[in-house]
Amino acid sequence: MxxxxxxxxxxxxxxxxxxxxxxxxxxxxxxxxxxxxxxxxxxxxxxxxxxxxxxxxxxxxxxxxxxxxxxxxxxxxxxxxxxxxxxxxxxxxxxxxxxxxxxxxxxxxxxxxxxPIGRCMFHVMASFAQLYREQIAERTALAMRKHQAAGRRMGRIDRPPYGFRVSSEDSNILELDEIEQAIIARIVQLRSEGETHRGICNVLEAEGLLRRGKSWKNSQGLVARILARAESVD
The missing domain is CATH 3.40.50.1390 (Resolvase, N-terminal catalytic domain)
Structure with a gap:
């Protein structure tokens, strides 16, 4: 056997x-x-x-x-x-x-x-993984609401900032893009681990992630803006 x-x-x-x-x-x-x-x-x-x-x-x-x-x-x-x-x-x-x-x-x-201890740790890790994802989404959504409440558009409505898409119900409203929010969470995680902006681009490139159909290569400026926006909300 x-x-x-x-x-x-x-x-x-x-x-x-x-x-x-x-x-x-x-x-x-x-x-x-x-x-x-x-x-x-x-x-x-x-x-x-x-x-x-x-x-x-x-x-x-x-x-x-x-x-x-x-x-x-x-x-x-x-x-x-x-x-x-x-x-x-x-x-x-x-x-x-x-x-x-x-x-x-x-x-x-x-x-x-x-x-039993291992299963407990598993649930703790799952909770933190979900909390991390939700915090990123919540912080970004709050930043968006502050901008819109102040009467400011977050960029051109036909070119929403990374992490958002134009609402299918109202073309003047932006809503969270879940896939891009997941990539933003990855960017924030890599930064917290000490990666430079260029290093983050390299990791995203190696992981096969796309930037709206394009490569992340030489996208340090976008990475910097994403991080600045994520850090602007306490």
Missing amino acids: DSIKKAILYARYSPRPGVSDSIEKQFERLRAWCVATDVRVAAEYSDEAISGKSIEGRSGLDKAIAHACRIKGILAAYDLSRITRNVGDASRILEKLREKNVELILLQERVDTTT
Whole structure:
């Protein structure tokens, strides 16, 4: 009888034609972990998505969870944010995996979800991931409301500032763009880790993220404006 553990690897990324560094780096680290721990890779799944706000429409994640439950093996991802930044979704996924005796491995967090303490830490991390995403959105929305309340448009209405889009109900109103807000959150995170504006552009480029269909290369000015706007609201 085969006693070697089997793992289902999952990665989430934003695709860019000709660039696959982000997903490959995730899978490379996961494969390396499998080799180091004598775990066999049973399958690999991924999603072409940016925001981790919801698991809706994530067919790759659905297939990965279903496959891991079917073989009662391991579901492995690089970190929790690759799976979700939503507390409710994280709890439901963990519970489903537990019911099927599937072990969840998150390389960055190193949390053992088979123990009560590990599960507690998992929920704490999920809560902070969601809080981080919501705070960024809240701060940016507040800045937008202050500008609009003062009778000032945040740039040309046909060219809304990064992180916003023109409302489909009122062309004079701007609303949050969830995908761009997720990238803004990533920019703020990278800055907090000590990255320069150029370094942030390089990371976004390497991760395959797009700036409204364009490359982030040499976009230090936009990064600086995004950070200034995020920091302008206490």
